[in-house]
Amino acid sequence: MPSWKGQSRGNVLGYKIFVFTLKYLGLSFAYFILRFVAFYFFIFAKSSTKPLYFYFKNILHYSKTKSILSIYKNFFVFGQVLLDKVAILGGLKGKFSYNFDGEYHLREMAKNKTGGIIVNAHIGNFEIAGQLLERLQTKINVLMLDAEHQQIKKYLSNVLVNKDVNIIPLQSDFSHIIPISEALVNKELIAMAGDRFVDNSKVFSVDFMGKKALFPAGPFYLAARFGVPVTFAFAMKESKKHYHFFATKPMYIKKYTNPDEQDKELKHFVEKYAHEFERILKKYPLQWFNYYPFWEDE
Amino acid sequence: MENQEIIAKVNDLLIDEFELEEEQLVPAANLKETLEIDSLDYVDLVVIIERNFGFKVKGEDFANIKTLHDFYEYIIKHAKSN
Numbered sequence: 001m002p003s004w005k006g007q008s009r010g011n012v013l014g015y016k017i018f019v020f021t022l023k024y025l026g027l028s029f030a031y032f033i034l035r036f037v038a039f040y041f042f043i044f045a046k047s048s049t050k051p052l053y054f055y056f057k058n059i060l061h062y063s064k065t066k067s068i069l070s071i072y073k074n075f076f077v078f079g080q081v082l083l084d085k086v087a088i089l090g091g092l093k094g095k096f097s098y099n100f101d102g103e104y105h106l107r108e109m110a111k112n113k114t115g116g117i118i119v120n121a122h123i124g125n126f127e128i129a130g131q132l133l134e135r136l137q138t139k140i141n142v143l144m145l146d147a148e149h150q151q152i153k154k155y156l157s158n159v160l161v162n163k164d165v166n167i168i169p170l171q172s173d174f175s176h177i178i179p180i181s182e183a184l185v186n187k188e189l190i191a192m193a194g195d196r197f198v199d200n201s202k203v204f205s206v207d208f209m210g211k212k213a214l215f216p217a218g219p220f221y222l223a224a225r226f227g228v229p230v231t232f233a234f235a236m237k238e239s240k241k242h243y244h245f246f247a248t249k250p251m252y253i254k255k256y257t258n259p260d261e262q263d264k265e266l267k268h269f270v271e272k273y274a275h276e277f278e279r280i281l282k283k284y285p286l287q288w289f290n291y292y293p294f295w296e297d298e
Numbered sequence: 299m300e301n302q303e304i305i306a307k308v309n310d311l312l313i314d315e316f317e318l319e320e321e322q323l324v325p326a327a328n329l330k331e332t333l334e335i336d337s338l339d340y341v342d343l344v345v346i347i348e349r350n351f352g353f354k355v356k357g358e359d360f361a362n363i364k365t366l367h368d369f370y371e372y373i374i375k376h377a378k379s380n
Contacts, residue, residue, distance in 0.1 A: 173361050175359075176357070177340050177357075178357040181345070197337075198337075200337065202336045218337050222341060225341050
């Protein structure tokens with residue numbers, strides 16, 4: 001898996017169109033328009049369709065026809081997830097229903113002020129979880145790719161409603177480590193993706209969906225270094241207006257002075273994460289939003 | 299602390315904490331590419347600087363630290379003004 005270069009699908013114009021449509025025409029109409037937008041991407045977004053085809057054909061072993069159909073469905077679901085995100089960030093939480101598996105664990109982390117790292121992934125709609133978790137009544141920091149962050153935050157700043165969500169931009173010079181360290185010292189919660197990394201990041205190659213893929217050690221090392229628990233959490237779309245939130249029991253990662261022992265411990269937790277990630281992805285295979293070659297032999 | 303003392307202390311910490319060899323520690327050495335300081339090491343660097351030199355590292359400082367020389371200069375400047 002090559003390191004992430006800091007570009008994501010979607011831009012400010014896209015968000016403006018989303019907000020306008022949601023505000024004046026409603027979510028159902030926006031979903032209808034989305035069918036055409038998804039078709040446009042299906043035809044023209046070659047750089048995204050190739051890795052998606054690999055995912056459906058070589059990882060999930062779908063037939064050729066089912067793989068091609070699934071690419072279109074994937075774009076459509078991704079668009080829905082973006083629309084939902086804007087709708088929820090814009091204060092339309094009440095229009096959606098949710099159920100939570102493991103919210104108790106996060107509540108305990110917030111109540112006991114242990115701080116901690118919530119490791120998520122680019123599947124489902126984790127950005128909305130930050131908003132949903134406002135009921136924990138604790139500050140949540142979200143580590144986000146800088147290229148996404150600079151443009152989108154600027155535009156969304158006037159529609160954001162939950163001021164307890166603090167966005168930390170992920171930087172190639174690792175300067176994001178400073179606000180992360182401060183947040184963990186202050187025993188706050190930080191949500192970060194465990195499936196992306198920038199150049200020069202420490203990574204481990206582990207089994208994921210039947211093939212080897214690289215995952216960053218960073219989230220797990222931070223947990224070990226600052227003595228905070230780590231939990232794996234995902235927010236998956238189940239129907240038009242329903243989300244299912246999953247969080248695992250918090251775990252503590254040992255800090256070793258011996259680098260080999262430390263690597264062994266970190267790899268063990270990266271494998272645990274990949275295993276949980278795989279379990280959730282197999283339940284919701286269309287909600288895979290890593291539009292670049294993810295596996296090592298891809 | 300004099301500049302040479304600070305440089306010696308930085309070198310000692312790099313040797314002890316990151317298992318670097320003394321001969322690798324030349325001022326022109328690039329932290330990421332030559333010394334192979336990775337993202338996890340940066341986490342340790344932040345903690346080590348605060349603990350040993352008594353000042354807090356700021357995120358924006360990272361952009362200007364590319365080589366060991368930059369790193370020495372950075373520590374000298376902040377440790378002395380602290």
